[in-house]
Amino acid sequence: MAALSGAALVLAGLLALAAIASGNTEGDILYRQRQELKDINNVLTSWDPTLVNPCTWFHVTCNSDNSVVRVDLGNASLSGSLVPELGQMVNLQYLELFGNNISGPIPATLGNLTRLVSLGLYNNRLTGMIPASLGNIGTLRFLRLNGNKLTGGIPASLGNLTKLQTLELQENMLTGMVPLDVLSLVLFGDLTELNVAKNSLAGTVKSSKTRGRDAYICNLQLLTD
Numbered sequence: 130m131a132a133l134s135g136a137a138l139v140l141a142g143l144l145a146l147a148a149i150a151s152g153n154t155e156g157d158i159l160y161r162q163r164q165e166l167k168d169i170n171n172v173l174t175s176w177d178p179t180l181v182n183p184c185t186w187f188h189v190t191c192n193s194d195n196s197v198v199r200v201d202l203g204n205a206s207l208s209g210s211l212v213p214e215l216g217q218m219v220n221l222q223y224l225e226l227f228g229n230n231i232s233g234p235i236p237a238t239l240g241n242l243t244r245l246v247s248l249g250l251y252n253n254r255l256t257g258m259i260p261a262s263l264g265n266i267g268t269l270r271f272l273r274l275n276g277n278k279l280t281g282g283i284p285a286s287l288g289n290l291t292k293l294q295t296l297e298l299q300e301n302m303l304t305g306m307v308p309l310d311v312l313s314l315v316l317f318g319d320l321t322e323l324n325v326a327k328n329s330l331a332g333t334v335k336s337s338k339t340r341g342r343d344a345y346i347c348n349l350q351l352l353t354d
Contacts, residue, residue: 155197156183158214166209166231172202196220203249204228216241225249227273232256235274240265251297252276259298264289273297275324283325285310291318303328 160178168174175187184191190199198220208230215224216238222245232254239248240262247270248263255277263272264286270293279301287296288310296311307325314320 155218159183161214162212165212166207170206172205199223201225211236213238222246227251229253237262245269247271249273261286271295275299277301287311294319295322297324299324299326301328306331
């Protein structure tokens with residue numbers, strides 16, 4: 130019995146150390162991101178890398194294991210670029226960086242965030258292509274990339290996101306056609322809001338503001354000119 134108790138204590142200690150290590154790693158990643166951003170309103174002043182973990186930082190939310198699950202920095206007047214290391218924050222569920230002046234590409238490593246529920250990068254100055262790796266995030270329900278300067282086609286891999294409820298890609302510089310794999314999410318997935326207007330797409334959705342799946346399908350009009 131004593132041996133079992135000792136083993137349990139050792140295991141508990143190892144788990145605690147793992148949680149601390151995770152917190153430190155995530156803190157290092159977020160601090161690395163802070164260094165890449167220009168913060169004119171000093172909203173990131175609490176992001177102190179000397180602390181045990183980032184759970185006391187403003188705009189960061191952790192779970193009971195002191196692992197980061199949310200980063201909320203919408204409308205914070207931030208500029209700069211996103212660091213690829215963000216893709217190592219494996220417990221992240223919400224990454225909300227909308228309404229800033231963030232530029233550069235969307236890191237393909239964000240496709241490693243396999244617990245992500247919402248990715249809000251809209252109304253920034255992001256460029257480059259939408260990473261096909263985002264199609265790996267099977268938990269994703271809200272993907273909002275509208276109001277940027279994204280180019281290229283819409284990845285067919287987004288059709289893998291069967292739990293996706295909202296897909297907003299409007300007001301970019303996207304070309305090609307809306308993949309059938311993506312459109313099929315309306316019929317066979319959970320997608321109830323799709324907006325790809327104001328791009329250079331062939332077959333662009335004209336209206337996506339609906340009040341239900343049947344209304345959505347009726348309003349899904351493809352432009353041929």
